[in-house]
Amino acid sequence: MKPIIITSKSIKKEFYIWLVLFVCATLLNVYSIVKYHTNWSELYSQLGYVLAISIVFYVVIGVVRVLMQSVKLFKK
Amino acid sequence: MDKKYQNRRDFIKHLAMTGSAVALAASPWLGAFGSSAQSVRGANDMVRMAIIGTGSRGCELLRHLLTFSVAQNIRIVALCDNYNPHLLDAVKLCKEKELNPQSYADYRVMIEKEQLDAVIIATPLYCHAQITVDCLQTGLHVFCEKSMARTLEQTKWMYDTHIATNKILQIGHQRLFNPVYLEGMQRIHDGKLGTIGQIRAYWHRNNNWRRSLPNNDLSYERQINWRLYKEYSAGLLTELMSHQIQVANWALQKTPVSVMGTGSIRYWNDGREVNDNIALIYSYDDGTQFVYDSMTSNKKYGLEEQILGSTGTIEFEVNKQYLETPAAAPGIQQLINDVEHGIFDKLPIGGASWVPETAVNYKGENIVDSTNYMDTSLQLEAFTQFVRKGSAPEKILKEGYNASIWTMLGEIAIEKGEKLSMPKEFII
């Protein structure tokens, strides 16, 4: 079996993807604070939720990326 | 007694730490409870006590006393019961703690012979008055279990004797010393629940209440099962409701103006005389009602006192406060909730013209963090402090007095099928 090599470059790439998603989740938090007129302290008090949402986003995006990779491989 | 005991000192420390010291200052009896200043006796002088009536409650009170008697320098000098097996139970409890109090079958002999400061009375209801009056007149301070007395006249007789002798008379309404109630009452009195429209309370059990007789000897029936006979007890009213009408009066800081009620023996048709189900409505001068029911053939709803205000509700027995408009959930959680509803909820074709108004499904907040206090111990500790001081705040006795008077009036209202108010001669 071919060994799977995880390079530091690929780790960095994944980290940046997650970071972007974390920023998106934070923006969603800002949006909901404005929409529901709740307290700005939720920017940090709801960090746990934001983190969880960013992970959900990352998993969803991950599934999409795997699907795209599979289609590419299949076309080859 | 399975809770880790937290005593008066822990309690007062806790009140101070949680900012509830206001509650301490606002409750006259707690203020007195907290300080040992101006004592007639030294703060640590020995208090010599006896227990009259060592049945189930008497032994329970003894167990509580024994948890702090050494620390509080209380000496249990004598025990009295006219039913020997119960007397022996109490003697055994003392022996386990290497104590050796004198035993008596007649309290009159005991109070004459022994050098006592105070007595604790836990006999059946019908003899509370006679024993209390005899003890007060002998110069003893008295802690008497609830309900205060069997009749209106006896209740007043006890109160008048307390006034005449200037000796302490404290009635065993332990909720007066319960931190959940103290904190909750403070909130109610501060207006945090808005206008109280109604207080609902109930106590539901599914048990017989009948105790088995030694060797099935029927000659013991009325002595052991005194609760079931009108000569000795008003049944559910004096045994259970008296606690809850006291809570209602305390919450509203007033006494009712009228009572009406009904009751029957619906299930336990076994020769008992007291009702096994009752329902009463007490009205107050501002229009508030105290709506009460109790039964012994269904226990689903257990017991509760619900204080229903325009901006909130308190349920004391479960240590909960509920706001009418609870604080909104954080924005992000509302957003997720809305998205979920948008995806999963079915869209109605036409708007609902009628929505069932079932109970609000909201868990509420705890009134106090720790419920590790035993109110029965706290009230006995307070009694000891009061004995050292030589006096107790009148408010405590008035709570017991009014609870007893309105419990008795409830019984008469049920029997007569009439709406009753307080006869003038019983107003104190």
Ligand SMILES: NC(=O)c1ccc[n+]([C@@H]2O[C@H](COP(=O)([O-])OP(=O)(O)OC[C@H]3O[C@@H](n4cnc5c(N)ncnc54)[C@H](O)[C@@H]3O)[C@@H](O)[C@H]2O)c1
């Ligand atoms: N505060 C509470 O939560 C609470 C709980 C339970 C009972 N109680 C009250 O405590 C009292 C006793 O109830 P209980 O369940 O222990 O009843 P019980 O029948 O178990 O005990 C009463 C005892 O008093 C004794 N007695 C009767 N007449 C006497 C007399 N003249 N002199 C000495 N002893 C006498 C009886 O022999 C019996 O042992 C009642 O008033 C009841 O309402 C209060």
